[in-house]
Amino acid sequence: MRTGHHSAAALLAAWLLAVPGTPALAEAPECYARDAQGRSFRVCFDPGTELRLAAAGGASCASGWAGSAELQLDLVWRDRLQYGEADDLVTWQLDHRFATGWIRPWELDFEGLPSLDLTAYEASYVRHSSAGYLVFPSSPPTRLLFPLDLGVDLAVGRVRAGIRPTDERSWLQLGAARAGVLFDPWRSGRPGCGLEIGLGARYDLDLLGDPRLEDGVQVVHRVSPFTAASLRFRIQDDAGLTAADVRAEVFPHWASQGGWALGAEASARVQRVVLAINDEPISIFAEAGYDRLPPALDLEAAHSVRLLAGLAIGIQLRD
Amino acid sequence: MDRKTCVELWSFVLVALLVCIPSAMAEDAGTEPPHLDWDQPVWCVKLGDKTLRVQCDQATRRCLVAPDTQAGGQPLRRLQECTWGRQADFDQARDLGWTMVDAVAEAPPGWYRDEKGRVFQVTFDLLKRFYLGAGWQPGFALAHEEADLARVRFDLGFEASWLSAGDRDRHAIRGLEGFVVIDDLEAQALLFAYDLSHASARPVLRLTTFFGQPRRHDLFMDIGWGMRLLDLHVHPHRAEGIIGLEFGELHAAWDIWQSADLYDHLRLEAGLAAEGMWDVDSDEARYFLTPQSRLEARFCLDRKGFHHLRGDIRWAMPIRLDRAFGQTRSRAGFRAGYELIFAAVNDQPLTFVVEAGLDYRDDLARIEADPWEVQIITGLRLSFWAPARLDEDLPALAGR
Known part of the structure; x- marks a missing residue:
């Protein structure tokens, strides 16, 4: 037994049972929460800046309703640039989408191409100003209230392949370019939110037929000279967990075969993050799409509808 | 007096x-x-x-x-x-x-x-001990519908296991472990075995659910490994003249579940062994490369270390490397056992052991050897060393 010497008073003090304190939990970074065990986890996401891979199933209607399944890819990047302050604060929301669309690898239609709808680049640039106004260069200059945000909407390099519903002829459409001006009367200024009315131009090419046949492939050029009108409503919550996007476009256009025609397309999507794996969001979504394919050559106008629900894995590209 | x-x-x-x-x-x-x-x-x-x-x-x-x-x-x-x-x-x-x-x-x-x-x-760590045991192990030959009830078993073994809390590892070694059953002299002897269990500090998956209040759920995948060196088996399944020797075995392990001190676990192992088997009477030798897997459970039911449950389910496919190159055989079995400390002699625990299992193997060189063996073991063991079992849980993970 080893022993030592201390005063009793010191011993009595030393015998006090120490009560350990509870260490304070470190503050979680922005967009992260910290649980009682001190573990942090992401609780908000940016659906406008992520690589999204999805699988969806549902039904589509062309000649008739049939089951449908597809894979989806979406690489989106959102920048928000701000300058000025107070009433002069201007926010540019730049939404870029690369390699966006869906594909059905198990449906080979045009020249061995699967059914697909892919766009190489699509963007919307919306300028939100805290105080919208319009200035006339009169003398003196006149400033009037302008209750709209302005923006630009564009897309290049769209490819759509499939079977035309009416006669089941192979069909490939190349959307060379689409561009338009946007007006947003909602002026929310919040990320991913807007009510955008657009007016623009577009140029598409339809390739019909089969190159192996005698007739080969026939090409129809379609030009909308600022006659394409669109309406888009999109909204998301502050945490980026829920988002919805509805867009419709009607584009009267001139076609190289048959003259003036009317095309239309619409899409709607709502998604909700239900889970995150390693802080990457997993969302469920429902999506609907409508296309009015204008008449081409001897073909009547046709309609197709997609109704799908699926699961998407998002890889956030920014913390 | x-x-x-x-x-x-x-x-x-x-x-x-x-x-x-x-x-x-x-x-x-x-x-x-x-x-x-x-x-x-x-x-x-x-x-x-x-x-x-x-x-x-x-x-x-x-x-x-x-x-x-x-x-x-x-x-x-x-x-x-x-x-x-x-x-x-x-x-x-x-x-x-x-x-x-x-x-x-x-x-x-x-x-x-x-x-x-x-x-x-009053508490004992049976993962640190040298033990000697004696018991009864009847033999049952299912194929021949015979039973030999007059078999006595003696066993011994050394095992040590220690927690390396900083590395979140538990190391376990076994050595000089074996038994002999008389009077047919079935015997087994293992020279050395090592196993590492690891508690991963980083979850392989962090799940966050967004139903109501967001919550985080961590999924860990605890990967370890182990090896055996020189495991001799004489007269397996009471097949006289047969000697099997596992030269070495190496396996990866996944601890599907383990307790906070890595003492108890449910562990899945998959590995490869090199083996030989000899028929002493005919001088025939066979060599095998044996992929094998094992699901092992080890539970100490109380913190004082008095009640122990062990069991495993195992499967192996010996592949012949000799003149019947490529021919495959099968081994499978399960075993469950319970060990209870019922007394201590000079602080050395005395335990009661009961074990039961079923073993199948068709790789024995003798065609008349029974592929099935029912194993029932009951007996006593005296364990030396067996220090006090201490609470030594791993430190809590810092928030990440």
């Missing part, structure tokens, strides 16, 4: 040498005097010719006072270091109204000191 002395001696032997299952002690806990706390400072003070061990709590103004010797005057064993104080300080504390309570001196974790001051081990 008169009759009374004899009775007292036997009482002493029974109390000092046999530690009964701690639940019995727990029932007595309400009536026994308090014990000094091993983890708190102890003050030694001399009162006349007696030395007292004192531990005070200022919050309750209460001191536990224990004699520094056993009831018979022998010195106490396994004590905490004490600090000497003066009788005047002790008297002063008493005069100030502090309560002095008769108590029993402290005992190390895993040990118990009785009212007479004798100390004995």
Whole structure:
């Protein structure tokens, strides 16, 4: 037994049972929460800046309703640039989408191409100003209230392949370019939110037929000279967990075969993050799409509808 | 020696040498005097010719006072270091109204000191021991519908397991482990085995659910590994003349579940072994490369280490490497066992073992060998070393 010497008073003090304190939990970074065990986890996401891979199933209607399944890819990047302050604060929301669309690898239609709808680049640039106004260069200059945000909407390099519903002829459409001006009367200024009315131009090419046949492939050029009108409503919550996007476009256009025609397309999507794996969001979504394919050559106008629900894995590209 | 002395001696032997299952002690806990706390400072003070061990709590103004010797005057064993104080300080504390309570001196974790001051081990770590055992292992040949009930088994083995808390690892070695059954001399001997269990600090998947309040759920994947070296099996399935030798085995392991101290686990192993088998009578030799897997369970049912459950389900596919190159065979089986500490002799635990299993193998060189074997084992083991089992959970993971 080893022993030592201390005063009793010191011993009595030393015998006090120490009560350990509870260490304070470190503050979680922005967009992260910290649980009682001190573990942090992401609780908000940016659906406008992520690589999204999805699988969806549902039904589509062309000649008739049939089951449908597809894979989806979406690489989106959102920048928000701000300058000025107070009433002069201007926010540019730049939404870029690369390699966006869906594909059905198990449906080979045009020249061995699967059914697909892919766009190489699509963007919307919306300028939100805290105080919208319009200035006339009169003398003196006149400033009037302008209750709209302005923006630009564009897309290049769209490819759509499939079977035309009416006669089941192979069909490939190349959307060379689409561009338009946007007006947003909602002026929310919040990320991913807007009510955008657009007016623009577009140029598409339809390739019909089969190159192996005698007739080969026939090409129809379609030009909308600022006659394409669109309406888009999109909204998301502050945490980026829920988002919805509805867009419709009607584009009267001139076609190289048959003259003036009317095309239309619409899409709607709502998604909700239900889970995150390693802080990457997993969302469920429902999506609907409508296309009015204008008449081409001897073909009547046709309609197709997609109704799908699926699961998407998002890889956030920014913390 | 008169009759009374004899009775007292036997009482002493029974109390000092046999530690009964701690639940019995727990029932007595309400009536026994308090014990000094091993983890708190102890003050030694001399009162006349007696030395007292004192531990005070200022919050309750209460001191536990224990004699520094056993009831018979022998010195106490396994004590905490004490600090000497003066009788005047002790008297002063008493005069100030502090309560002095008769108590029993402290005992190390895993040990118990009785009212007479004798100390004995009451928890045991059976993963650290050298054991010798004897028991009954009847033999059943299902194919021939025969039973040999007159078989006696002797076994021994060494095992050690230690937690490396900083690395979040548990290392386990086994060696010189084996048994022999007489009178047909079935025997097995393992030279060395090593296993590493690891508790991953980083979850392989962090799931966050967004139903209601967001919550995080971590999924860990604890990967370890292990190996065996020279495992000899003589007369497997009581096939006379057959000798099998596993030269070496290496496996990866996934601890599907493990306790906070990595003591208990449910572990899935997959590995590869190199083996040979000889028929002594015909001088035939076979060599195998054996992919194998095993699901192993090991549970200690109480923190004191008295009840142990072990079991496994195993499968192997020996692939011949000799003149019948590429031919495959099968081995499979399961085993479940229970080991209970029912007494301790000089702090060395004595256990009761019962085990049952079924084994199948069609790789034996003898065609008449029974591929099936029912294994029933019951017996006693005396374990040496078996230190006190301590609470040594891994440190909590810092928030990430």
